[in-house]
Amino acid sequence: MASPVIQVHDLRKIYMVGEREAGVLAAVRSLVRRRTRAIRAVDGITFHVDAGEIVGFLGPNGAGKTTTLKMLAGLLHPTEGDARVLGFRPWERDREYLRRMTLVMGQRNQLIWDIPVVDSFELNRAIYNIPPEAYRQTVEELVALLELGPLLHKPVRNLSLGERMKCEIAASLLHRPRVLFLDEPTIGLDVTMQRRIRGFVAEYNRRTGATVLLTSHYMADVEALCRRVIVIHHGVLLFDGALEALVERFSPFKLITVELADLPARDLSAYGQVVRQDEGTVTLRVPKAITPEVTGRLLADLEVLDLTVQDPPIEEVIEQVFAQPEETTLATGNGELRPELL
Amino acid sequence: MHYLRLFLTYLKLGLLAELEYRANFWIQLVQTAMELALALGGLAVVFRHTGDLGGWRPAELLALLGVYFLIGGLIRTMVRPSMQKFMEDIRKGTLDFTLTKPADAQVLVSIQRFELWKITDVGVGIALLAIALGRLSDSVGPLQAAMFGLTLLSGGLIVYSVWLILATFSFWFVKVENILVIFMTMYEAARWPVTIYPPWLRWILTFLIPVAFATTVPAQAVTGRMDPTTLGIAAGMAGILLVVSRAFWLYGLRFYSGASA
Amino acid sequence: MTAILTPFQNLCAIYRGFFRTSLAVQFQYRVAMLIWLLGGIMEPLVYLVVWTTVAQQQGGAVGGFTVQEFAAYYIGAMLVNHAVFTWIMWEYDYRIRSGEFSATLLRPIHPIHRDIAENLAYKVLTLAVMLPAALLLAWIFQPRWAPQPWALALFPLALVLAFFTRFFLDWSLAMAAFWTTRINAINQAYFVVLIFFAGRVAPLDLFPEAVQRLALVLPFRWMLAFPVELILGRLTLAEALGGMVAQLIWIGLGLILARTIYRAGIRRYAAFGA
Structure with missing residues (x-):
């Protein structure tokens, strides 16, 4: 067309x-x-x-x-x-x-x-x-x-x-x-x-x-x-x-889910923000930039059975977008965002 | 042509909807019979004591009553249900569906619902008129019949325009149903010739809520007391109100879609 | 100071409560209320005009009523009708269909008390319009009336009795909503009979003998025409006292009827739900 x-x-x-x-x-x-x-x-x-x-x-x-x-x-x-x-x-x-x-x-x-x-x-x-x-x-x-x-x-x-x-x-x-x-x-x-x-x-x-x-x-x-x-x-x-x-732009975070062998798990807040913790599974929210580093440390420090890295669910991303106060939510055109939002 | 087909489609849907509630037909029949009993009983009591009421003989008042039932039945069958649906649509926001249709919104709004069982009132009206005309046959010629048709049409259009104007207010106010109650209350007064009312009330019933044109004027035509002036006023009033109500409707619609904001 | 209230004091307190809340609620709907009043003014006005016309044509009087007496009759009828009318049938139809009635049943008091209080609250509030309307009509139509002092004294009682004569019967009829959703036809049949025999179409004196005799044994005359005729000074003392006896009889019958139908209705409501 x-x-x-x-x-x-x-x-x-x-x-x-x-x-x-x-x-x-x-x-x-x-x-x-x-x-x-x-x-x-x-x-x-x-x-x-x-x-x-x-x-x-x-x-x-x-x-x-x-x-x-x-x-x-x-x-x-x-x-x-x-x-x-x-x-x-x-x-x-x-x-x-x-x-x-x-x-x-x-x-x-x-x-x-x-x-x-x-x-x-x-x-x-x-x-x-x-x-x-x-x-x-x-x-x-x-x-x-x-x-x-x-x-x-x-x-x-x-x-x-x-x-x-x-x-x-x-x-x-x-x-x-x-x-x-x-x-x-x-x-x-x-x-x-x-x-x-x-x-x-x-x-x-x-x-x-x-x-x-x-x-x-x-x-x-x-x-x-x-x-x-x-x-x-x-x-x-x-x-x-x-x-x-x-998702890429609005969520500067990744979610790392680790399954650990030794339960009850130690306090993992040193690695990132603990979002969920049940049984031996812990979910951490980690800034995108340091995700590889944190993943490496987790694997080195702990006895990890399984580890996955995910984008946060879309609902959460959207929620974060809308949580922004009015004056910072200014768009600049197609797919472009003001840097301070990132 | 397109609108005629639309009208017939809505009529068919109205019939279908009424057939879902068949018992309503009998209930409506009872209500019409009661209404008729009240009206005829009233006439009977009055004519026990006098030969004519303000110059109207019994058969002439019967003709007036026939017109009253006929127009009242048309209001209840066609005008009121559609206007009520329109006001309900504004409240619920479903008027949007009507406005996104490729047809004139005023036409759609005005023919969108029928309560066909109310047609019993129309039937009674026609029957009363037939009886009355039978008794008045010596004074009703082709000229009177033509004037009757013209004034009846004018009266119907006047009533429709007034309803449209009243209903259009619901673009601004939520509870307009009550205004419509005013109309129906005043319409009851139109069961008697407006010529008997004191001047102030006659003025209200002729110009403010012009129910006089819907009943008294057509009855005047059929009882040989129509003068050209009244005929002209009725037709002129119908034309003016049609234009005014259309303009008001369009203005309300513009307000609804925020052109003026 | 928690003095124990007598049952009567208790009922008075409940009425005061209902009355206050009804006033507040109805004040919210004042525009609608005013519009509904219009019917109560237009109907007597129309018949007044009709009968005035007839009387004038017949040389100033018909059936014992002069033009001025017709004016007095219809202005009186307008006010008495305002005092006694009810809309309880539509109220119950709505309450039962919407399920609101269930909440009423939870209260430890018979629902008729709320209905009476609501009715009175509406009447008091709307008197602010009806009285000026009556005065305006009086100014236009110049009524003439000459009541005896004893008739004036008896009138308030006759009015209260008229209110209850009508209220219990209307209320019994309202119970029909327990059995059917199509109350309109029933109501209309009832109203047409009422309008004739209560003397709203014409004073009963203008009807044929047979109708007048029938009116004596039906309840409707005692709801409206009787108090109006009383205050117009058209009744003898004996007729007045006899009328009040008739009112009391109908109130008694109405109470029994209301009670019986209500019990049956509740049983049905409990069995079938809303």
Whole structure:
């Protein structure tokens, strides 16, 4: 593809919220002059996504993920900046654009509660004006991929949460969108169902070449689906690059797990920070730079049965990223970070 | 064409949903019967003591009652359920789904839900009208019928526009359902010809919460007391309110998506 | 000083507690509350206009009511209805379906006390709107009434009895929520009968003889029309006293009914759950 499918340039969304102090007097005062405060939900982010990419959008609650997603889906006007998706400016809500993208929200339903799933599908067919032949084919395909066969003719209220989510996703894809915005698509589901939905998104992306932008609290989703992640925090882009690079950059530590012969083990805090210690197994957190040296000392000093060196789990890395105070979390562009963070 | 098909699809879905709760049909029938008993009983008591009420003869009030049931039934079948769903969608955030659809959001919002069993009210309204017209047949010609159709359409559009305006307030306020209660309460007053009310109340029912156009005016058309001015005001009011409600809706929508922020 | 309270003092304390919390809660919903009041003002106003029109057409009076007397009747009916009405059916429908009723059952006190206290709290709070509304209507419609002093003296008692006549019957009906989720049809049937026989569509004097006789043996007249007629000075002393006896009889029957249905309802609730 010549130009990226999603282009975001210096996008900003600033909300003005009324502020009120407690007390009757303050309430009366606010009638005359409302004090407002600017919430910078999204504060100037820039990125591109190429056709067929699956990009994970990470950030803690309130980081600006959903606001960004809503701007790209045409639901919110930005305060400043620009964005193009498939060449359209989303918030102009061009019918052609709406026909080519979809938004899935894990916590919200569009299916009609009291009637069978397939009838809600019919409704979307009418709204999107899908030709009968294409509709039949898409439904067949989705039913096969998501194993919807037995669910189609049940009323939505009789479905489990996971079954409902599968049907929600299918309903959102009937018009074969080229761009998918998935906001927490697996939230609240059990592990098996999460895995199935993940598998489906990957498969859909492979088959149709659709571009996917996904937010999730479950790192497993991100690890399984996204080679690339974009991290935002306090409305600012913190990192944009490969998932491995994120770990590499943000975690200056390695985890060394040693299994020792002589239990109870001696105090190992001289070698590094003890993260876990049970039976004969001890896990140490060690600065990356001195990992080889510490490993050597451990092997020399102790009777080691087994030793492994690992990157910390992705959740922990992310947690560390978000633990940074606001002023130090400044990004400088693609995959680049300010040195003091490292 | 596209929107007509959408309308029919929603209608079908409404029927499907109602068929899930078949007992509701009988309950609705009881409620309609009770409503009818109350209305007819009221008329019966009044006409025990007088030959006409403010110039309205029994058959003419029956026609008014027919229009009252007809429009009320349409509100309860089509307008109210859709507007309630819309307000619920704003609260739950599911309005986003509607806004990401490639169709006019006002149209989608306005036809998205039907409570078809409430159609019993419409049926009763038509029956009452038929009986009344049978008795008034000497005074109803093609001209009256045409004016009746026009004023009924205007009344329906006025009622829809007012509901849309009231519902649009939920972009700013959370609890708007209560405003809708005001409308239904005032609509009850429209069961009687507004011409009998004192001027201040007539003014409220005509211009502030314009239920008069939905019941009294069409009934005037069918009982041969329509003058061109009233006809013009009804049609003009319908046109103005349609435009105003559309503009207000778009303004609310812009506020929702934060264009003004 | 932990003096042991008599059961009556204890009940009073409980009522004060319920009353205070209800006031606080309802004040939070004041806008909704005001809007719900509108129905209670519009209905008498509409019928007042209808009957005023009829009376004027008939030369100033109909069925023994002049235009001014209709005004007095409907303003009185509006206030009495405000005092006696309940919304308890919807309350129980909600409580039982949402499971909130289980918490009520855990309290060592019969739930009807909370319901009465809540009802009174709402009435007191909304009197702030109903009284000005009544005064406004009085200013517009110029009512005329000439009650005897003894009627004025008896009125408060008749009003309290009317409240309980209606409350126990409404409350018994509310218990239907234990058996069915479709209470709307039942309620509406009940209300239509009530609206006629309580004298809300028209003063009972304007109905045919048969209806008036039927009204004597039904409970509805004693809930509304009776206290209104009393304070308007339209009853003899004998009629007034007889009416109060009728009220007491219906209160007794209502209590028995409420008790019986409540027990059966609780058994069913315990057996099937919410």
